[in-house]
Amino acid sequence: MARLALLSVSDKTGLVEFARSIVEEFQFDIISSGGTAKVLQDAGLPVTKVSDYTGFPEILGGRVKTLHPRVHGGILARRNLPEDLQDLEANDVRPIDLVVVNLYPFEATIAQPDVTLADAVEKIDIGGPAMLRAAAKNFQHLTVLSNPAQYDGYLTELREKGEPSFEFRRHCAKAGFWHTCQYDRAIATYLESQTESETLPEQFGVAGSQIQALRYGENPHQKAAWYQIGQTASGWGAAEKLQGKELSYNNLVDLEAARRIIAEFLGDDKPPAAAVLKHTNPCGVSVGDTLLQAYEDAFNADSVSAFGGIVALNRPIDAPTATALTKTFLECVVAPGCEDEAKEILTKKSKVRVLTMSDLNLGSRETLKAIAGGFLVQTADDLVEDTTQWKIVTEKQPTPEQLEELLFAWKVCKHVKSNAIVVTKNRTTLGIGAGQMNRVGAAKIALEQAGEHCQGATLASDGFFPFDDSVRSAAAAGITAIVQPGGSIRDKDSIAAANELGVVMVLTGVRHFLH
Structure with a gap:
């Protein structure tokens, strides 16, 4: 009996060429559903529609096509168990040797700006994941292909070995499970986004496909790879x-x-x-x-x-x-x-x-950090700065030009490792003190780096000043305006020092630590 393949794909890249190869070179019979069957028929290939094979029509507007015992029995049958083979024979079910399935484009659908919840729900594939999981579970007896990139490898296995090796089938099964994993993650994440909440979700899933193996990580003895979240390339x-x-x-x-x-x-x-x-x-x-x-x-x-x-x-x-x-x-x-x-x-x-990169503003809404036994998630520090909410706490008021410079310094300081001090003038950084264990040390580095250019310059601090010492050293170097979050029990000391020394001080009420 000829080998049997079930083909049902959303991404039809290379489909016709692959189907022609398995039919003409290896005498496969093909069963297929919906648009996949039409594409193959239009290409002149012999195809049996799933509805003809099962004797049951597609119903519910196509929601039910392949969910049938003749399909899943053929996928899940264990060829080494006589009772499974007896069940197939008794119910006129052919064992399926190859399942080629990829899923409805859910991620592409929700990426559309005007997509509705109803649109998204209709792109949640049911039959596809069921077939993928069934075939991947039974990889010891058949092959599942979930990506057009696997077609050439499968054909090479047939040409060189007559049938796919155990290692190849297992590799493809693993890819199939990752495919459904990523798919379910995308659906769950989307549905989560439809619910207004001030808290992070109770479950947080991350799944990625490797884009590129990297030569090494931070150091040559560390392995590293680059992964993409989702099926559609985005960001980097x-x-x-x-x-x-x-x-x-x-x-x-x-x-x-x-x-x-x-x-x-x-x-x-x-x-x-x-x-x-x-x-x-x-x-x-x-x-x-x-x-x-x-x-x-x-x-x-x-x-x-x-x-x-x-x-x-x-x-x-x-x-x-x-x-x-x-x-x-x-x-x-x-x-x-x-x-x-x-x-x-x-x-x-x-x-x-x-x-x-066409959209350099396209960043993640959350950041992740691995810790022993798990990971931490926080929303991205993408707060849009609103200078109307800043408090001018000194007797000396900033000029419009100084306020613009303070905003520039504050934006840069947000992206410097804490403890962070940034000195700027004419919207250009002059000195940056980054990642120091104390704020005094960070200020010293930034002020020394800026040197004589500190005269009339602006200083930003990513955290409050616990004492007035940094304010005094900044003024002594020539700094005329300071922006910082405030919030210290000794804010009054820093403000008093600024007033004494004729320095403008603005409190943002927002902290930007970067660890």
């Missing part, structure tokens, strides 16, 4: 790499930090901005009249640290900026786009990884 998975070496684990970590910073300056109404990072911390950030000016000022803010750094831009790379980018060693550059002339210029530094 959808970014276009124009040139350069393969991305590393550390590159991707740094690029994500760069994306988060530059997202603060996105928008048609925002001026050109550039950020230069090293080890996830900014070493220079600037806003300018042109993209070239913004980049050069950001680079020159700490040119020593910028060597071998990551650059993020909020505008497509133009020719002048591309020329400046080629003047030093950089690991990666990311921007919303890149002009043709700029692409040509950047090829002079062919090893530099240049990426374009």
Whole structure:
């Protein structure tokens, strides 16, 4: 008896060619349903519709097609058990040797801006996951293919071995279970999003498909890989790499930090901005009249640290900026786009990884951190800063220009490892104290780095000042305005020091620790 394949797919990539191969080379019979059957029939291939095979029509507008004992009996039968074979014979059920199934495009449906709950529900596949799970469970006796990328491998197994090996079948079964796992996660996450809640969900699922095996992790002795959540490429998975070496684990970590910073300056109404990072911390950030000016000022803010750094831009790379980018060693550059002339210029530094990402503001709504025995989840620190809610607590009031500078400094400080102090002037960073064990140490680093440029500059602190010592050292260096969250029991001491020294102080009421 000919081998039997059940084909029922949403993604029809390579379907006709694959079906023709198993029919003409290996004499498979095919049963199929709905749109899959029509595509195969239109291609001139012999197909038996599932409804003809089962003797039961598709009902409920197609909601019930393959949920039938003749289908699932053929999938789940154990060929090594006489009683299973007797059941098949008694009920006129053919054993199925190959199940090719992928699922309704649920994620693509919910990604549409005008999708309704009813639309989404109708794209929840029922028969597909049932067949996938059944076939994957019975991988010892048949093969399940859940991705068109598996077709060539299956055909190679048949051509070289006559039938798929146990190892191949097991590998495909594992892929099938991951496919349904990701699918269910996407549905559950979507339904969770339809419920208004001030708390995080009781269950939180993460499942990903490997995009790329990385050479190593943070260090050469650590294994690493890059995974994509969901079936549709998004974020860095959808970014276009124009040139350069393969991305590393550390590159991707740094690029994500760069994306988060530059997202603060996105928008048609925002001026050109550039950020230069090293080890996830900014070493220079600037806003300018042109993209070239913004980049050069950001680079020159700490040119020593910028060597071998990551650059993020909020505008497509133009020719002048591309020329400046080629003047030093950089690991990666990311921007919303890149002009043709700029692409040509950047090829002079062919090893530099240049990426374009159309929506640099597309970040995760939650952040995860692994701990022993589990993980922590928090909502992303994507609060939009509202200066109307800030409190001016000193006798001296900020000028409009100072308020604009304070906002710039505050936005940058949000993305510096805590304890963090940032000194800026003319919307360019002058000194950054990052990741120190105490705020005094962070202030000392930032002020010393800024040096004589502190005169008339602004200082931002990601947390409150527990004492007035940092305020006094900032004023002594020439700082004229300070922005900080407030909230210390000694806020009055810091405010009194600012009043004494003629320094503007603004309290945001919001803290931005970054651990």
